[in-house]
Amino acid sequence: MTILRRDLGRWALALAAATTLAGPMAAWAADEAPDELVRRLSSDVLEKVRADKSLQRGDINRVVALVDQTILPHVNFRRMTAAAAGPAWRQATPQQQARLQDEFKTLLIRTYSGALNQVSDQTITVKPLRMSPEDKDVLVRTEIKGRGEPVQLDYRLEKTPGEGAGWKVYNLNVMGVWLVDTYRSQFAQEINAKGIDGLIESLAARNKTNAGKTS
Numbered sequence: 001m002t003i004l005r006r007d008l009g010r011w012a013l014a015l016a017a018a019t020t021l022a023g024p025m026a027a028w029a030a031d032e033a034p035d036e037l038v039r040r041l042s043s044d045v046l047e048k049v050r051a052d053k054s055l056q057r058g059d060i061n062r063v064v065a066l067v068d069q070t071i072l073p074h075v076n077f078r079r080m081t082a083a084a085a086g087p088a089w090r091q092a093t094p095q096q097q098a099r100l101q102d103e104f105k106t107l108l109i110r111t112y113s114g115a116l117n118q119v120s121d122q123t124i125t126v127k128p129l130r131m132s133p134e135d136k137d138v139l140v141r142t143e144i145k146g147r148g149e150p151v152q153l154d155y156r157l158e159k160t161p162g163e164g165a166g167w168k169v170y171n172l173n174v175m176g177v178w179l180v181d182t183y184r185s186q187f188a189q190e191i192n193a194k195g196i197d198g199l200i201e202s203l204a205a206r207n208k209t210n211a212g213k214t215s
Helices: 003-021 034-051 060-068 077-085 094-118 179-214
Strands: 123-126 137-145 151-160 166-174
Touching (some): 034 137, 034 151, 077 166, 094 179, 166 179
């Protein structure tokens, strides 16, 4: 993998995090197709970053502000956190689950916000979607083109019923690596050594260190 490809891959993960964590608070139609949702959100994120020099610099306050202005209607972040935590999630108290979810979200934001300064002339192509009308779980494949070789960025979405119905992202694949799977192995080591509270405290410490680097 070339340096340019690594940089583009890191930026792709930043885009993925921004797309799933920082979409606009628009009232999306419940019947919007999953590939159209991904296409629109990706384009919106690119436009916002290109228009905001602070976001391009990875200004954590601007990134957090962007996230804090949303209700995350397009991502099942609870499911992402539960999957990353594995079996320990079911034994965790509601308070522990809430803290873990908050620390995990902060970790993703702070880890990848610095890659936003690589946004320049990238273009995103959403590949043809293969699904049946009755499907409730789909894979939307995209490709990011810029300097160097194209980068694969795929989204796994589920269709949710009831209030806030629609397609929601619950996992991401960057260049063949699933985000949740990557963190699951890391979290398992922490949980086996120190339990769920140990994992929470470890994430909190990492976030504090990252905050110091970006302050």
